[in-house]
Amino acid sequence: MSYTIVSDVCEAKAxxxxxxxxxxxxxxxxxxxxxxxxxxxxxxxxxxxxxxGACLAACPIEGAIIDEWKPELQKV
Ligand code: SF4
Ligand code: SF4
Structure with missing residues (x-):
């Protein structure tokens, strides 16, 4: 399993x-x-x-990280 970053929701806060x-x-x-x-x-x-889950806890943008693997939402 893996978390996913939703590419179009992320705001590059890092x-x-x-x-x-x-x-x-x-x-x-x-x-x-x-x-x-x-x-x-x-x-x-x-x-x-x-x-x-550390990334999700740290991210300030709601919905930018989700706690499941959804490869269709994440570009690489
Ligand atoms: S902390 Fe959130 S908004 Fe910032 S780069 Fe990571 S996923 Fe994107
Ligand atoms: S911080 Fe996020 S990406 Fe890194 S291992 Fe934890 S859940 Fe996975």
């Missing part, structure tokens, strides 16, 4: 990146990809994620 204990949150195409809001977005490497 609060999630430093709290991930396994360093599995990265920028989509090194911040070159822009979402529907016109911001960069991060994504979760689902093969490394350990479902700890």
């Amino acid at each position: 609060d999630c990146i430093p709290v991930c204990p396994v360093d599995c949150i990265h920028w989509i195409k090194d911040k070159q990809w822009m979402n529907a809001k016109g911001t960069a977005s991060t994504y979760i490497d689902n093969e490394t994620c350990i479902d700890c």
